[in-house]
Amino acid sequence: MSRLSNILQSVLFLSGKAVEESFIKEKLQLSAKEMKDAVAELQAQFSGENGIHLLRFNGKLQFATNPQYAKEVEAVLNPIKEKELTNAMLETLAIVAYKQPVTRLEIEEIRAVDCTYSVQNLTRLGLIEAVGRKETIGKPLLFATTDEFLKRFSIGDVSELPDYETLLEKLKEISYANTAAVTDAKPMFDKVEEPVPEFLQGEKVEVVE
Numbered sequence: 001m002s003r004l005s006n007i008l009q010s011v012l013f014l015s016g017k018a019v020e021e022s023f024i025k026e027k028l029q030l031s032a033k034e035m036k037d038a039v040a041e042l043q044a045q046f047s048g049e050n051g052i053h054l055l056r057f058n059g060k061l062q063f064a065t066n067p068q069y070a071k072e073v074e075a076v077l078n079p080i081k082e083k084e085l086t087n088a089m090l091e092t093l094a095i096v097a098y099k100q101p102v103t104r105l106e107i108e109e110i111r112a113v114d115c116t117y118s119v120q121n122l123t124r125l126g127l128i129e130a131v132g133r134k135e136t137i138g139k140p141l142l143f144a145t146t147d148e149f150l151k152r153f154s155i156g157d158v159s160e161l162p163d164y165e166t167l168l169e170k171l172k173e174i175s176y177a178n179t180a181a182v183t184d185a186k187p188m189f190d191k192v193e194e195p196v197p198e199f200l201q202g203e204k205v206e207v208v209e
Helices: 003-015 021-027 032-045 067-084 086-099 104-111 116-124 147-152 164-180
Strands: 052-057 060-065 128-133 141-145
Touching (some): 021 032, 060 067, 086 104, 086 141, 086 164, 104 116
Antiparallel strands (some): 128 141
């Protein structure tokens, strides 16, 4: 491949998420033809039976796994990711509980990390759900906790939420109790991964209708 295609490959690999073609073009000072040729070369390379495919959508580029290998990839990585991201999921859940309705990007601004996987899993588990869209550019989805969240963690109403640290510890304790009921595994949670966000320290909880 050409040097430019290799550079583009490096950028997309390290990003780990979709990148605007116009942004790459601007930063690398590329002509429209140079950008088009580099993308075409990458598409030819990462397609077919290749384990990685180059996705091109809405003027964005992103590497993704080949769908035909999804089952095998899930079998290997899901057990690992579930364990690694448990604390992240709980922290994300606590933030949603206090800030609901909240967008994924707003959660990421608080946690300072990508929360896509946590949001997807919490939605899959029925603990949070999309309740609408925010009236702003792109109209991102707004997420809020569900009745399943209240039921699973023995909370009668969001007005009963304790302070952030207490809530996070409560979520961890109940999650571990549920796990221990099935196995004798040791707790997967040791401590909060990140300091308590300033906006939650001493903040009064408001009920979101």
